Amino acid sequence: MRDHVVLTSKRIAVNVQGITGKKKDFTFLPLVKIQAFSVETAGTFDLDAELELWFSGLGKVKFEFSGRTDVAYLNKLIAHHVL
Known part of the structure; x- marks a missing residue:
């Protein structure tokens, strides 16, 4: 459980x-x-909750989170920047 994913207003850092x-x-x-x-x-x-992202020029990237993660909030953040 040492891996980290950070979502900012411009990028995702893994x-x-x-x-x-x-x-x-x-x-x-x-x-x-x-x-x-x-x-x-x-x-x-x-x-586990899952987030899958499809990037142009890269393909699909999949993240798995513990059940405690608020994936609805992640969905809202990503939709705000993508849609």
């Missing part, structure tokens, strides 16, 4: 750490390149 926590990967995805997106809330048996 920080993925390796098993030991010493190796880090930073990826910045510009919101203006999003062509489509999908949000799936957590359910009774499937406790």
Whole structure:
């Protein structure tokens, strides 16, 4: 649970750490390149919420969140910048 996703007004920043926590990967995805997106809330048996983004020139990027994450709020933020 050390991985982080940060959504700003211009981009999504993703920080993925390796098993030991010493190796880090930073990826910045510009919101203006999003062509489509999908949000799936957590359910009774499937406790993870999901966010899928389709970027021009990159393809699909999928994020999984714990059931506590307010994906409706994420949906609102992304829709504000994309639509």
